Every structure is written in C-alpha cells, then in structure tokens.
Amino acid sequence: MAEHIKPKYIDTFYRRTISGSVNYPNLQHEHSTQVLVIGAGLAGLTCTLELAYKGFQVTAIDTNKIGWGASGRNGGSVSPAWSANSDAILHKVGRNHFDELYRLSMEGVSMVKEYATRLAANTCPLQFGHLKVSTYNNSDAFMRFCDDQNKRYGRELKFLDQDEVKQLLNSPRYYQGVYANDGFHFHPLNYCHALAKEASRLGANIFENTPATTISRSNYGFKVKTPLATIDADIVVICTGGYTGSLVPKLQQSFLPIATYIMLSEPLGNELKQSIKTRAAIGDTRRAGNYYRIVDGNRLQWGGHITTRTTDPENITRILKKELALCYPQLKDIPIAITWSGLMSYARHMMPQVGMLENNLWYCTAFGGHGVNTTSAGARTVAEAISGESDRYRLFRPFGLVWNGGQIGKVAVQLTYWKYQLQDLMKEHCNLG
Numbered sequence: 001m002a003e004h005i006k007p008k009y010i011d012t013f014y015r016r017t018i019s020g021s022v023n024y025p026n027l028q029h030e031h032s033t034q035v036l037v038i039g040a041g042l043a044g045l046t047c048t049l050e051l052a053y054k055g056f057q058v059t060a061i062d063t064n065k066i067g068w069g070a071s072g073r074n075g076g077s078v079s080p081a082w083s084a085n086s087d088a089i090l091h092k093v094g095r096n097h098f099d100e101l102y103r104l105s106m107e108g109v110s111m112v113k114e115y116a117t118r119l120a121a122n123t124c125p126l127q128f129g130h131l132k133v134s135t136y137n138n139s140d141a142f143m144r145f146c147d148d149q150n151k152r153y154g155r156e157l158k159f160l161d162q163d164e165v166k167q168l169l170n171s172p173r174y175y176q177g178v179y180a181n182d183g184f185h186f187h188p189l190n191y192c193h194a195l196a197k198e199a200s201r202l203g204a205n206i207f208e209n210t211p212a213t214t215i216s217r218s219n220y221g222f223k224v225k226t227p228l229a230t231i232d233a234d235i236v237v238i239c240t241g242g243y244t245g246s247l248v249p250k251l252q253q254s255f256l257p258i259a260t261y262i263m264l265s266e267p268l269g270n271e272l273k274q275s276i277k278t279r280a281a282i283g284d285t286r287r288a289g290n291y292y293r294i295v296d297g298n299r300l301q302w303g304g305h306i307t308t309r310t311t312d313p314e315n316i317t318r319i320l321k322k323e324l325a326l327c328y329p330q331l332k333d334i335p336i337a338i339t340w341s342g343l344m345s346y347a348r349h350m351m352p353q354v355g356m357l358e359n360n361l362w363y364c365t366a367f368g369g370h371g372v373n374t375t376s377a378g379a380r381t382v383a384e385a386i387s388g389e390s391d392r393y394r395l396f397r398p399f400g401l402v403w404n405g406g407q408i409g410k411v412a413v414q415l416t417y418w419k420y421q422l423q424d425l426m427k428e429h430c431n432l433g
Contacts (some may be wrong), residue, residue: 001426002110006029008376009152010291014015014257016402017284019339020027022196022197022200023065023144023208023209024048024065024066024196024200024206024208025207025208026207026208026209026210026228027061027226027228027231028206028209028228028229029228029229030230030231030232031059031205031229031230031231031232032048032231032232032233033057033058033059033130033205033232033233033234034056034057034058034233034234034235035051035056035057035058035059035230035233035234035235035236035237035386036049036058036059036061036222036233036235036236036237037058037059037060037061037156037225037237037239037242038059038060038061038212038215038224038230038236038237038238038239038247038365039060039061039062039238039239039240039244039365040060040061040066040067040192040196040208040239041062041066041067041068041070041071041072041192041239041240041241041362041375042067042071042188042191042192042195042367042372042375042376042379043071043239043241043365043367043375043376043378043379044060044240044364044379045060045066045067045071045195045196045199046111046195046241046375046376046379046380047194047237047239047364047379047380047382047383048060048195048199048204048206048277049115049198049199049202049204050379050380050384051204051383051386052198052199052202052203052204054203054383054387054389055378056386056387057203058199058204058205058421059116059205059206059213059233060196060199060203060206060207061205061206061207061210061212061231061232062207062208062209062210062211062228063207063209063210063211063212063243064208064209065208065209066187066192066193066196066206066208067188067192067193067339068240068343069186069241069242069243069343069346070242070260070343070368071189071192071241071343071375072188072189072192072341072342073188073262073340073341074342074371074372075185075187075262075291075292075293075301075303076185076186076187076188076281076282076293076295076301076372077130077183077184077185077281077291077293077371077372078109078112078113078130078183078184078185078186078269078285078371078372078373079109079130079180079182079183079184079281079373080102080105080108080109080153080155080182080183080287080291080373081102081105081370081371082101082102082105082350082352082370082374083346083350083351083368083370083374084349084350084351084367084399085350086098088350089101089351092398092399092428093146093398095332097395097398099152099153100395101395102153103153104180104374104377104381104395105370105373105374106155106373107184107377107380108371108372108374108375108376108377108378108380109183109373111373111376111377111380112191112372112373112376113126113184115191115194115195115198115376116191116194116432119195119197119198120190120191120193120194120195123186123187123190123193123194124186124188124191124194125183125186125277126184126185126186127184127186127280127281127293128181128182128184128280129179129180129181129183129184129278129280129281130179130180130182130183130184130280130281130282130283131160131169131177131178131179131180131221131278131280131281131282131283132177132178132180132187132282132283132284132285133165133169133174133175133176133177133282133283133284133285134174134175134177134284134285134306134368135173135174135176135284135285135286135289136175136177137176138175138176138285139161139176139340140161142177142178143159143306145157146158146159146178146180155180155182156180156181156182157179158178158179158180158181158385159176160177160178161176162174162175163175164177165177168276168277168278169275169276169277169278169282170274170275170276170277170328170330171327172329173284173326173327174284174327179280183280183281183294184275184281185229185280187283187295188372191372192284204318210227210228210229211226212224212225212226212227212247213225213226213227213247214247215248215361217431218232218388220232220234221233221234221236221360222234222235222236222237222360222361229251230332230369234320234360235360235361235362235386236360236361236362237362237363237364237382237386238251238361238362238363238364238365239363239364239365239379240364240365241343241344241345241365241367242257242258242342242343242344242345242368243257243343243370244257244345244365246407248357248363249366250357250401251353251357251363251365251401254347254353254366254401254402255345255346255347255348255353255365255366255368256345256346256348257304257343257344257346258307258343258344258345258346258368259307259342259343259344260303260304260305260306260320260341260342260344261303261304261305261306261316261320261339261340261341262301262302262303262320262339262340262341263301263302263316263317263336263338263339263340264279264286264295264299264300264301264302264303264336264337264338264339265299265300265301265319265334265335265336266299266334266335266336266337267296267298267299267339267429268298268299268300268334269298270333271331271332271334272294272298272300274330275328275330275331276294276300276328279294280293281292281293289304290302290303290304290323290324290327291303291304299337300331300334302320302323302324303320304313304320305319305320305323306321314417315340316339317336318343320339321336333369336415343365344368344369345365345366345367345368346366346368346369347366347399347401348400348408349399349402350369351396351399352364352366352367352370352374352375352378352399353365353366353376353399353400353401354363354381354382354393354396355393355396355400355401356385356393362382362385362386363401364378364379364382378393378396381393381396388418426431
C-alpha cells in the first residue's frame with residue numbers, strides 16, 4: 001500500500017534523507033533582533049538570507065521545521081510567470097507595469113539558479129528544461145506566445161508541433177508544446193535547507209518549533225511572544241503562507257488555503273523510459289492541471305488536483321492515478337511509493353501579497369501556484385525595501401489584501417475549479433470531435 005505522508009512526516013519526504021539538513025533549536029529564552037522573519041519557508045528563508053547578506057541582524061522562526069509546508073513539498077519546477085492570467089494582470093496595471101512584474105519573475109528564476117548552484121550543487125542539482133503542453137489544439141496561441149516572449153523578454157522558447165511533442169511524450173492527450181531552456185526543476189526541500197544553512201553561516205538565528213502566538217507594538221518596535229520566550233524586534237516580516245493562523249487576522253482573512261497533491265512512484269523500468277523521453281519538468285494547460293517530472297532517474301513524480309478542504313482525502317493516490325491513466329494509459333498500474341499534500345495560500349486576485357501592513361510590519365505571502373521563483377523575487381523586494389535600496393515592492397500594490405470571502409470564498413473557489421475543469425473538458429471534446 002502506498003504511504004500517505006502527513007505534514008508531521010516531512011523528514012521522510014521523497015523517502016530519502018534530506019541532504020545537508022540541520023535540526024535548528026526551538027527558542028527557550030528571551031531574544032532580541034533587528035529583523036524578525038516569521039515563517040521559514042521559501043519566502044521567509046530567502047528574505048532572511050537577503051537581509052543577512054546586507055548586514056542585518058536577522059532571526060527566523062517557524063511553527064514547525066523549515067520548509068515544512070508547501071515550500072518543501074511542492075513540485076520543484078522553476079520557470080517565469082505568475083499564477084494570475086497574464087491578460088488580467090495586463091488589463092489591471094498596463095503594459096509597462098506588467099513588463100516590470102514579468103521581468104521580476106524572471107529575476108526570481110535567476111536568483112534560485114544562482115543560489116542553488118552556489119549553495120547546494122550536490123544536494124539539489126538543477127535539471128534544466130521546462131515543457132508546457134496543451135490538451136487541445138492550441139497551435140496559433142502557442143506560436144504567438146513563443147514569438148512574444150522571445151522578442152519582448154529575450155527568452156529562447158521553442159514551439160513544438162504535435163509530432164515533436166509525441167517524440168518526447170508518448171501520450172494520446174497532448175497536442176502542441178512550448179519548450180523553455182531557462183526553466184528547470186530540483187529538490188525544493190534541500191534548497192530550503194541550503195538557504196537556511198547559508199543564512200546561519202552569516203550569523204542569522206533560525207529557530208524551529210517556535211510558533212509566534214502574539215505580536216504587539218512596543219516602545220522600540222515589536223514584541224512577539226512564543227510559547228517559551230519573547231522576541232523584541234525592530235522590524236517584523238510575516239511569511240507564513242498556507243498555514244497562517246490568527247496571528248494577524250487581516251492576513252488570515254486575505255487568502256485561502258488551497259491543497260494540492262503529489263505522488264511518487266517506485267523505481268520504474270522501460271515503461272517510464274518509453275513513455276516520457278525528456279528530463280524536463282512538464283505541465284499542461286489545464287487551469288488546475290497536471291505537473292510532473294522524472295526524479296532519481298527512474299521515478300515519476302506526479303502532481304495535480306486541488307481542493308479547498310484542509311484535510312486530506314483518503315483516496316489521494318486513486319485520484320492522481322486516474323489522471324495519470326488518462327495521460328499515459330500504459331502507466332496506469334505503476335506502483336506508488338508515497339503520496340503527500342501541502343497547503344498553498346491563494347489570494348482572490350491570484351497574485352502574491354507583498355507589502356507593509358503598518359510601519360516596519362511587512363508581509364510576503366500568497367504565492368500559491370506561482371512557483372519558487374516568484375516567492376524568491378517577492379522576498380527580495382521586501383529585503384530591498386527594508387534596507388532602503390528600492391521600492392520595487394510597490395509593483396504588488398495593485399494586488400492588495402482583499403477579503404477572501406470566508407467559507408463562501410472557499411465554496412466559490414471550489415465551484416470555479418469545477419468550472420475550469422468543465423471548460424477544459426469541452427475544449428478537449430471539440431478536438432476529439
């Protein structure tokens with residue numbers, strides 16, 4: 001039977017020891033710091049490291065272990081763009097603003113590439129290549145996309161026709177594709193540990209199993225209480241993601257926790273080699289589509305499906321294998337080693353929420369669906385703002401802290417997801433017809 005990994009078992013993620021991992025202590029004494037980062041996922045660790053490089057005294061705390069949430073359990077794919085529809089962003093902010101945001105997402109890719117190569121070449125090596133494939137005939141749109149990206153942003157995207165896609169993916173479901181050389185995939189949890197190790201080397205303090213219970217103003221900045229200590233900080237940055245509790249109600253009410261699911265196969269043989277003939281990360285055009293890649297040379301990691309429920313369904317493996325069978329019928333019976341899930345934070349406008357709640361109280365969250373690169377880029381803009389280097393965080397100002405709708409919002413998100421599924425089915429049915 002496949003093992004379903006619950007969050008508390010994150011140390012067994014991928015069924016292998018996390019290379020270079022360190023157990024950080026929990027905070028048990030009074031502590032003071034220049035900047036306190038709450039949440040030690042990708043956003044929090046990147047912000048901590050960026051500030052440490054700039055000479056700040058930084059402390060990062062997490063309720064659990066570093067990378068415990070979606071940061072350490074995501075699909076591991078890195079490529080430019082935002083989760084929100086490009087046309088919607090363009091309509092809201094205009095061309096120049098849109099281009100700045102897009103280039104920021106590209107900068108995030110470069111950040112992750114540089115940090116991973118320099119800090120974790122052995123623990124999370126990069127596998128280059130990202131392939132996006134369409135589940136319906138989308139030739140003209142894909143060609144226009146490649147042309148625009150290459151001319152406007154200097155990328156080197158390659159359009160693949162259906163025959164070229166077929167040479168790489170032995171699937172009856174796919175039509176055209178776009179291949180990106182600048183995209184890559186890697187081990188996200190090992191990357192989190194590499195960021196933490198470097199920040200610690202530079203003098204940053206990192207405490208695990210140290211939840212922030214309250215935050216209040218003091219004469220000199222902020223007092224943040226934990227179960228065993230109080231932290232005095234001049235500046236606080238909240239990077240808590242899908243597991244944000246009631247520490248700051250305004251943040252908790254501004255996004256929804258959305259669950260996504262991933263499974264990892266046992267080692268496979270020729271059936272995998274004959275089905276997927278590329279080592280690129282792969283994703284399809286469905287709004288809540290499938291994303292997958294080959295890891296360890298002979299295992300298939302397959303992700304997809306979203307829900308607004310915060311408890312895991314008992315049949316995760318069956319749900320994911322059903323989708324796998326539609327794409328690769330020949331792989332429908334492969335043995336699955338592990339399945340797991342993680343909560344992402346989604347704002348209603350589908351863009352990150354980056355900014356300042358009040359003087360010296362920052363937030364950097366709601367990166368669900370955006371990828372590792374945008375989390376990194378958002379964290380850098382906050383670090384730059386704190387150091388006075390730039391005000392690029394203002395690029396996110398049009399996408400503020402809008403109310404998530406509460407329970408009605410969860411229902412609306414689930415209904416929207418089902419609507420997207422129906423639209424995808426209709427497009428695919430038209431091709432079959």
